[in-house]
Amino acid sequence: MVEVLSAGLQTSIQDLGRVGWRAAGVPVSGAMDRVSAIFANKLLNNSPRVAIIEFAWPAPVFQFHKAATIAVVGADCCPRVNDVEYPSRSVLSLKARDILSFKPAKIGFWGYLAIKSGWQSEVSLGSRSQYVGVTPRSKLASGDTLAIATQSELATAPYSSVKMNVSHFSTAKLCVDQGPEWDRLPQRAKDLLIGRPLEISSQSNRMAYLIKSRLNYGAPEIITSPVQPGTVQLTPSGNCIVLMRDAQTTGGYARVLQLPEISISQLSQKKLGSPVEFILK
Amino acid sequence: MKLPSVKPFGQTAALLTWPSEISLDTHQEVIQAAHFIERRFSDLILDVVPAYCSIAVFFRSEIFRGKFLDEVGNTWPTDYQVGVSEKFLYTIPVCYEEPFALDLSDLAKRKELSPSEVVDRHCAPLYSVAFLGFLPGFPYLLGLNSSLHTSRKVTPRQRVAQGSVGIAGAQTGIYPSVSPGGWNVIGRTPIRLFKAASQNPTLLSAGDRVKFEPIDEGQFNQIDTAIKSGSYIVRKEAYRG
Numbered sequence: 001m002v003e004v005l006s007a008g009l010q011t012s013i014q015d016l017g018r019v020g021w022r023a024a025g026v027p028v029s030g031a032m033d034r035v036s037a038i039f040a041n042k043l044l045n046n047s048p049r050v051a052i053i054e055f056a057w058p059a060p061v062f063q064f065h066k067a068a069t070i071a072v073v074g075a076d077c078c079p080r081v082n083d084v085e086y087p088s089r090s091v092l093s094l095k096a097r098d099i100l101s102f103k104p105a106k107i108g109f110w111g112y113l114a115i116k117s118g119w120q121s122e123v124s125l126g127s128r129s130q131y132v133g134v135t136p137r138s139k140l141a142s143g144d145t146l147a148i149a150t151q152s153e154l155a156t157a158p159y160s161s162v163k164m165n166v167s168h169f170s171t172a173k174l175c176v177d178q179g180p181e182w183d184r185l186p187q188r189a190k191d192l193l194i195g196r197p198l199e200i201s202s203q204s205n206r207m208a209y210l211i212k213s214r215l216n217y218g219a220p221e222i223i224t225s226p227v228q229p230g231t232v233q234l235t236p237s238g239n240c241i242v243l244m245r246d247a248q249t250t251g252g253y254a255r256v257l258q259l260p261e262i263s264i265s266q267l268s269q270k271k272l273g274s275p276v277e278f279i280l281k
Numbered sequence: 282m283k284l285p286s287v288k289p290f291g292q293t294a295a296l297l298t299w300p301s302e303i304s305l306d307t308h309q310e311v312i313q314a315a316h317f318i319e320r321r322f323s324d325l326i327l328d329v330v331p332a333y334c335s336i337a338v339f340f341r342s343e344i345f346r347g348k349f350l351d352e353v354g355n356t357w358p359t360d361y362q363v364g365v366s367e368k369f370l371y372t373i374p375v376c377y378e379e380p381f382a383l384d385l386s387d388l389a390k391r392k393e394l395s396p397s398e399v400v401d402r403h404c405a406p407l408y409s410v411a412f413l414g415f416l417p418g419f420p421y422l423l424g425l426n427s428s429l430h431t432s433r434k435v436t437p438r439q440r441v442a443q444g445s446v447g448i449a450g451a452q453t454g455i456y457p458s459v460s461p462g463g464w465n466v467i468g469r470t471p472i473r474l475f476k477a478a479s480q481n482p483t484l485l486s487a488g489d490r491v492k493f494e495p496i497d498e499g500q501f502n503q504i505d506t507a508i509k510s511g512s513y514i515v516r517k518e519a520y521r522g
Binding site for chain 2: 019022023024124125133134135177180223224228230249260261
């Protein structure tokens with residue numbers, strides 16, 4: 001069992017999301033940075049679909065009551081076991097009673113903690129991804145205890161560090177495709193959205209990242225239509241809402257661009273307040 | 282059935298669009314098309330999400346999306362009927378009284394109607410469930426009497442109670458769970474519209490019909506108690522539109 005000594009603010013159990021329930025109005029959810037979540041599981045020979053813990057700053061603190069092999073990837077928040085600090089992006093072998101905490105990340109936003117065989121939490125509608133109203137709880141809380149499978153093969157080395165392409169976390173340029181309402185934009189609006197530095201607002205969360213544009217053009221609303229993670233909506237006030245993993249399934253703002261899967265993961269790792277630039281494919 | 286416009290939507294989805302309007306006829310075609318796609322292409326798809334005049338189809342892969350785009354034109358049926366007993370008419374009891382009808386008297390005043398006229402006009406139509414969205418299990422209902430069309434509240438509420446029945450523009454709907462929201466709340470139903478723990482989590486699905494039946498607070502509490510003890514069954518009959 002693993003105990004959550006301190007939950008942090010945005011710590012939740014996620015997997016690759018809940019498919020098959022969008023027509024019921026249920027968001028897909030799942031890890032904000034899929035690339036890192038899949039990588040974390042791969043390091044432990046887990047299936048890519050098993051659950052990981054996703055966190056941001058302030059980071060959670062865990063106490064392990066059983067020995068376990070874990071992987072920490074994503075943002076470069078160095079893991080600390082008791083008082084010993086390890087490099088960011090490591091596979092670690094923990095003993096019973098070890099306390100795991102993290103240092104703040106310099107690059108990247110979301111950290112991922114995978115455990116051999118995956119975190120064992122409630123499955124709701126085919127997924128462990130926590131979401132309000134769908135799973136019993138919407139995120140981890142201090143004092144929660146998490147079941148883990150007894151691990152037959154523990155890593156023998158105390159730790160090994162792994163490499164991940166840093167540009168995934170640092171790139172400001174995001175590839176985008178045209179969205180369904182792109183053609184309705186006047187050319188001057190298109191010119192202000194593409195190939196220019198835009199700022200990620202601090203009003204961003206698992207549902208959507210708000211991007212301030214310099215547009216003095218507000219797109220007219222549309223009849224409520226389907227949307228998906230990565231849909232860039234242009235609001236009547238001229239700002240962009242990039243829908244993320246917990247986005248609702250339909251929306252009424254003009255869908256001007258669509259981020260491909262890789263760009264959603266890359267955007268999720270940008271620090272709030274940092275610049276991004278859309279590159280139309 | 283006329284083939285709508287079919288275009289890629291991101292890497293692994295397709296978007297089907299009909300002329301941009303909120304109408305029962307267009308929506309009927311959307312429901313038939315969604316039903317056809319779910320059955321004809323079941324091995325390719327993850328989700329089929331209808332709205333008023335469009336459908337998003339989410340595929341297992343980009344390759345499957347390509348296969349769909351290649352085949353959809355040739356397989357599109359000229360005539361298509363959703364089978365009988367696949368869609369239902371549900372009777373939803375609603376208490377249009379205090380303390381549930383937070384915006385009823387305001388809305389009635391704005392519309393120059395009495396509160397009981399608003400209730401009568403809200404209970405008269407057979408609504409069509411256009412689609413579920415906004416919140417898990419939230420039904421967007423088509424068919425609101427035009428004399429009740431009312432814009433959203435200028436300042437949304439931080440907390441709208443589960444079961445609240447509201448009006449926004451030409452739409453009426455039911456909050457399946459507590460949520461912030463800007464719809465004008467005119468009543469509340471004790472019926473549960475979304476249960477995540479169930480195999481079939483939503484009471485309603487797109488294409489079903491809904492009729493509201495006014496109840497008083499005493500009946501509301503009786504039904505609520507019966508639901509909690511598992512002894513209440515929502516009235517439901519087969520419907521062919």
